[in-house]
Amino acid sequence: MYAHRVTVPYTLLGLLEREPSHGYELKRDYDVYFGRGKPLPFGQVYATLSRLARDGKVTGGDAEPGAGPDRKRYVITEAGAHEFDSWLSQPAEPEPHLQTVLFAKVVLALMLGRPAEAYLDAQRGAHLQRMRELTEVKRSGGLVDVMLADYGLFHLEADLRWIDMTAARLNALAEMVRA
């Protein structure tokens, strides 16, 4: 489920949207909610923050006195907040194995008091649209098209079941995330 981390920059932006944080705090929160047995290396945290700072999405304050690898407190900029909002509100391209991205969006939305259920509804709509296209391919195509479309349909259906179950569990998840 966590084979790739396409969402690290957005996830860090989302955590910073909640409150300005040090790198080690971001790593800690990332590992709690999104790491699941595969902690984010410190190197990747700081490399990502550097890139975000270079692109004007976050600003790093002056180093604070004290021990530890980095005492900079990072703050999301307006451009960073805008980019995060765009990512959060845009349904992901429906494709198999999307859970990483969807899960991150749901948790961050709940954490920030955004309409997680509406995001799930929008994602459900995007998935059903893709399923509609594949169903039409099946109705007009040959056997090979049918089998390939079936493969996509079954995977999208699995995603949709996850979306439905997550929608049913939103209240419990919200309580946990906001605790």
Add this chain to the structure above:
Amino acid sequence: MTSLNSAPPPRAGDSLIEAKELYLSFGQTPALTGASLSVAGGEVVAIMGPSGSGKSTLLHCLAGIFPPDRGEVWYDGERLDTFSDARRTELRRTAFGFVFQFGQLVPELTVADNIALPLLLNRAGRKAAYATADAWLPRMGLDGLGARRTGELSGGQAQRVALARSLIAHPRVLFADEPTGSLDTLAGEMVMDLLVGAAREEGTTVVLVTHDARVAAYAQRELIVRDGRVINRTDVAAEVSG
């Protein structure tokens, strides 16, 4: 492909069926809590939602089977919910077709008898009714089964008989409640291919209740029912974009 792109809801005035703020409770249990929707003529629309969300109740209200406690049901420019029982029954026999999950065929009758039934009830001549029923057999992949009792059929075959029966009188609207719910994937797919194919050929409007996304994907548009209300896509888009 364009015909199946997620269609926008119909504009005011284009609707063949419209529900406005429907409320219905069973005892103390609210089933519909302000459900509104609009379906254009010729559209194939799927109503989805969790168990107990009110989707089947909504379909029954649209079809004039359950009168709502409050709200309006419009069919072809008329207030269906104000019709007398007799007029609603007449409408269901002449303008609507139904496919349910189970138990809709008469087991003592043959396949041909079951398919011809709506025409016979509508006082069509017996010969013409059976000739029309026979013509539906190959269309539904039921060649050679006309004389078979429906109790001897597989689930998929029985559902195709039910589909032929629901369409034989050329209804303007087909209401289907979990039409593949008791079938395996392949049999369900065959039923949906035939249902949507026949509806397109006949220009029939289809209102389809399903919890199955693969079935809903046959529709041009899906409506999500939650807690007795239809989730409005425009509202979702507005909420998401903040």
